[in-house]
Structure formats: C-alpha cells, structure tokens
Amino acid sequence: MSGIEMDDFGALVERPDAGVRRESVERWRRLVKPAGGLGKAAGLADWLAAVQGQLPARPIERARVLVFAADHGVAVLGVSARPAGTASVLARAVIDGTAPVSVLARRYGAQVRVVDMALDCDPAELPAEVTAHRVRRGSGRLDIEDALTVEEAEQAFRTGMALADEEADSGTDLVLLGDISVGGTTPAAVLIAALCGTDASVVTGRGSGIDDLAWMRKCAAIRDGLRRARPVLGDQLALLAAVGGADFAAITGFLLQSAVRKLPVVLDGVVSAACALVAQRIAFRAPDWWVAGHASSEAGQDKALDRISLEPLLDQGIASGGGTGAVLALPLLQAAADLSAELPDEAEPVEPAGSEEPRAPEHPEHPDDTPEA
Secondary structure (H helix, E strand, O other): OOOOOOHHHHHHOOOOOHHHHHHHHHHHHHHOOOOOOOOHHHHHHHHHHHHHOOOOOOOOOOEEEEEEEEEOHHHHHOOOOOOOOOHHHHHHHHHHOOOHHHHHHHHHOOEEEEEEEEOOOOHHHOOHHHHOOOOOOOOOOOOOOOOOOHHHHHHHHHHHHHHHHHHHHHOOOEEEEEEEEEOOHHHHHHHHHHHHOOOHHHHOOOOOOOOHHHHHHHHHHHHHHHHHHHHHOOOHHHHHHHHOOHHHHHHHHHHHHHHHOOOOEEEOOHHHHHHHHHHHHHOOOHHHHEEEOEOOOOHHHHHHHHHOOOOOOEOOOOOOOOOHHHHHOHHHHHHHHHHHHHOOOOOOOOOOOOOOOOOOOOOOOOHHHOOOO
C-alpha cells in the first residue's frame, strides 16, 4: 500500500490567479490596436501573469531544462531503432553539451539538469549528481511483468516531488521538461491508450524512427501492456508501476508538486504528455500550470493533450526528444513575458484628425509612460 495520499493533491493544487488573468486580458485591450493584434503572444502573457500572480508578468530569467532519463525493458522486443539499454549514450550527449537540447538551452539562457531514474548502465559512467536519484537499473518488460514494484514507483514519485521543491526553492521561474529513454514511447502509449480508452493501434507511433515490422512489434507490446494496465486504472501509482517506469513516476510526481508550488512547466513530447494525463487524474486543476511546448510525430501525444485541453505552441516536426521541443518554445514565452513587462501602461497620444501642426510633448521623457514595477 502506498504511503502517498494522492487525494491530497486535489486540495493542494489551486488554479492560477483568474483575477490577474482577466486584468491582463483587459490591459491588452487598452494597449494594443487592433484588438488581438499580438495574437497568441498576448494569451501566453496572460497565462504567465496568472501563474506568477502579478501584472505585468515578470521576465523569465531562471529557466531550467529538467531531463529525466531511463531505460525500458520492453525495448528488448525491438520496438526502438536504438539498441536496448543504450539511453546512457543519449544522456551523456546532453551532459557533454552536444545534444540538440543542450545547444538550444545555451542559446536561450536555460540551465540543463539530467536526472538518472533507471538508466541501464554502471553508475560510475555518469557524474554522481546525475545518478544520485536512480531507483533501479532499467525497468521490467511491461508486456509480461511490472515495470517497477509499487515501492520503487513510490520512491520515484517522491523523487519527482522533491525535485519540484528544489527547483521552486532555488528560484527557477519556468521548467522545460524533457525525457531520455530507449523504449519510452511504448509505456507512454500504453498509459495514454488505457486512460483515454483507445485501441493500441491508435496511439502507436514511430518513436525513434522504426520500420513497419518494428511498429507491429510495438503495437503488440502495447496491446499486452493494456491488458495489464486496465485492472489498475483506479490506482495511479499502481498503474505507473505496472506499465510505466521510474522516469514516468518521477515526472508525474514532479508535475503535481510543481502545480502545488505554483511553478509553471512546459511539456515536451509524448512521454511528458502521458505523465501529464496521469497527473490530471490525480489533480484536475494541475494542467492549468502547464503549457505544451510542441506537437511531436506521436499520435498518442495528440490524444493526451486533447484530453487535458492543452494546445501545442509549436508544430515543427521535432522528434529528437530530450526536451528539444520544449526549449524551442522558450523564446515565445520569453517574448510574451517581456511584452507584458515592458510595454507602457499608457498608449502614446494620438493626434486629432486635421491638426495642422504636431503638438510638442509636454515632457520629452514621458514620465507617465514608465512601466509598472
């Protein structure tokens, strides 16, 4: 029996400040002509103001890319284009700064942190701060056995919660969520199909770029996983233990505790979408604290995001994972925050029609146009 009181999250997670959001919407009506002239950027600024609880919104200054890493036992079935148990190679590229997500994070001023939850490698191969939270070495094959024990799932879930507290306490103002795995899109598809009540074929994607034969193997594994998932749908921790993995449990715990701590999160691909779907089952208000960074090529992501009413900010065909799509959305959020923070609250004076000579400003520095602190 789990020692985590999941029902508590429903009471602890509050909605972002609706009053601030309404004030932000009204402010754009005053400041921008024509109405809606800033399009979706204004909507993002409204969301940022609401989650920050202030207007104007603060600029984003301490963004963090948090990447959860794990290997999945189901990969031995040949459901990935990568060999089973090699996610540590992908993690090392992020750590060394050579992965796409690392390049983009440097460009946009975000710090990157990799968290090993269940990589199938010797811990000595990676820095100690990366492996400090490892729950186990790889996960079980979800088609024939539980991915984790319930105790391991609880440990991973609590790790995610603790990491959310660490980020909130350190002053992080936006988390860009990522994941690294081999075989991870298979448990993601199982969770989404189970929670959305769909067939395996509807949520089975190409993952790392598999061919038709691998797709059929993957679809079969998802069907087998679904048979094991359905009996535990009412217990989210048991569900994560049965057909998820340590990274899935940790991401779910992170998302929920981030919502409790009022820390906004940008979701990445199908793995974070699957975890968000599980988290929504636990606390229905939690999705108000997240945005979806991009639309991946995985059909399951569409299902999950539709169920939690999130629309991707970008659709650029990104499939590399690791948080790349989430980081690509960071400039949009930075721009929205800067527009809210720096546009003056009073519009420039408009000359009456038919004036023969322009009026000189009463004061050249326009002191009344200074943005609010």
